[in-house]
Amino acid sequence: MSTERIRCLLVDDEMLARLALRQALAAHAVDVVGECGSADEAMQAIAQLQPDLVFLDIRMPGMDSFELMQRLQPDTLPLVVFATAFDAHALKAFDAGAFDYVLKPIDQERFDRSMDRVTRQWRRLAVDHQAPRQPLFAATPSVERLSVRVGEALRVLRVGDIDWIAAEGNYVRLHAAGEAILHRQTLQQLHGQLDPSRFLRIHRGTVVNLDRVSEIHPLFHGDAEVVLRDGTRLPLSRRFRDGARVALGLR
Known part of the structure; x- marks a missing residue:
């Protein structure tokens, strides 16, 4: 993992919401490596891109975001921050292994505090993950x-x-x-x-x-x-x- 800039994936079915995330991230050392409009697309993109950080909406067509989280190891990369208009799912998000939770429309001051926490955790992980990177997905193997x-x-x-x-x-x-x-x-x-x-x-x-x-x-x-x-x-x-x-x- 690079120790210079965080590689980030944006997952939201609304293009304007992804644009708002890009704008909020502009002040931070982050490279947006991809955007997805569904959890199904995110599954594919995470496997291909192996981002350090994922901003994940909760309510999207198709696979539920919590189903996606079940297939991600919460104790390994990527870090997941839920970005949603619904605060009722905060506890469930943390139980699913999310690192943080921000509400839409985005409040820049709150977003910046979240990114400060993300950056500190990411730097710790950069030191801890000198060994080969662990699998991104949970132990359930793909069927052959x-x-x-x-x-x-x-x-x-x-x-x-x-x-x-x-x-x-x-x-x-x-x-x-x-x-x-x-x-x-x-x-x-x-x-x-x-x-x-x-x-x-x-x-x-x-x-x-x-x-x-x-x-x-x-x-x-x-x-x-x-x-x-x-x-x-x-x-x-x-x-x-x-x-x-x-x-x-x-x-």
Whole structure:
């Protein structure tokens, strides 16, 4: 970890809220290395960027922020500061392992006090973490195989063989090697079990295997299209664009 500037990730589904955080951080030795609009995107970005500090909103579409916190080790980096308009969740946030809690709209004086505490803790960690960095995510391992019912039998499917996954209500459709197999699990549940460095959510109802991505085609109004190696075309929505930018190295 660098001892000069804190590497920070902003997670909030409102662009103006992320802008307010950037402005509040301007007076501090912080580099904003990424922005995310959901906890799902944050899972991907944290795995890719390994930030020192994460500002995390509580109420966002998709995965709840507390679910994300359950997959983060509270005693290791990154430090997490909740930034939210709702003060009712403060106790729960600290119980989940948050380092601090600031309210929106941001009061600069209170924010600066929080950042002073963050900086002191970060410097202590810089000394303590001379050994190799501990894993960011909790001990629950990503699944490598799925048992999928096909007719009367259970087929064991290697996760790495999956090209992409589509949501169908309380089910998902697993697309692998030219087959489309229905599996009884929600997309959110399954995505939470997958390796975030290998599987990316690109749309409300779509997760893609990053190893299968061949091209990205920009469309109108900030949307884009993901093209897989087999020619499959899938929409990349604006909501998940920041996570894709991190995972795919988009500029």
